[in-house]
């Protein structure tokens with residue numbers, strides 16, 4: 131079995147080491163070393179443990195002639211070539227549901243942090259400005275805005291989208307949503323048939339859908355312009371959902387009110403222009419990074435592998 135060892139917690143590595151023969155592929159290593167690793171182990175590898183950052187693309191799959199299963203330590207499976215797996219009869223599993231609450235909590239945290247400018251105001255205290263300059267003032271720089279009651283627009287009312295909607299409702303926020311068709315479970319929410327329509331009719335727009343070819347750059351210039359200079363974008367989905375160059379220029383030019391971002395186009399690289407903006411909150415892709423969720427995810431990864439090798443039904447199959 132191979133596992134990208136840089137983003138997984140020791141608990142998962144220990145469990146994998148205890149139950150399987152584990153070969154750890156350090157994906158931060160030079161390409162030569164990774165190629166040597168694959169040449170050495172290619173025939174013995176029957177399973178790959180992927181992550182939200184490194185999955186199994188066509189090139190990797192083609193190098194592993196005996197690959198039977200990809201068990202991903204993530205909800206999203208956008209880093210796995212699912213069509214290729216299907217074609218080759220390779221099974222794929224992920225970790226749904228166990229991090230839903232944590233990702234939704236982070237989305238709410240980002241909405242609150244951007245609206246109330248929590249990060250720059252925290253820096254105001256840490257840098258000693260409170261005692262030096264006196265009480266924090268409603269200057270343009272730290273302009274804090276009410277979150278309660280704002281209209282929240284959700285792209286993708288799946289498990290995570292609905293968990294976000296439920297939380298935002300508790301803050302008195304009316305909910306609107308976009309998906310390809312109206313959802314019976316969203317009877318109390320306002321359906322918008324296009325993303326531009328949704329952006330034009332909400333204060334805070336949240337990306338909570340899966341990344342597919344259809345949803346790549348679902349946040350483009352038209353959507354950003356519809357959201358406007360008072361609007362806030364929150365992305366807890368995947369970086370490529372957003373046309374990042376458009377987002378950066380909209381924020382720099384004041385055409386968008388703010389952004390709370392947990393994911394980026396080219397992680398771990400974040401556009402440096404964003405670092406100086408007080409209306410932007412940046413997270414290093416940590417939506418599911420709680421001790422509780424990550425343990426449950428690790429248990430699912432191992433449980434799926436055990437089920438596969440014991441010829442039992444997979445716990446959370448994707449393919």
Ligand SMILES: O=CC(=O)O
Nearest residue numbers: 182204205206418
């Ligand atoms: O991004 C995190 C995940 O897909 O679990």
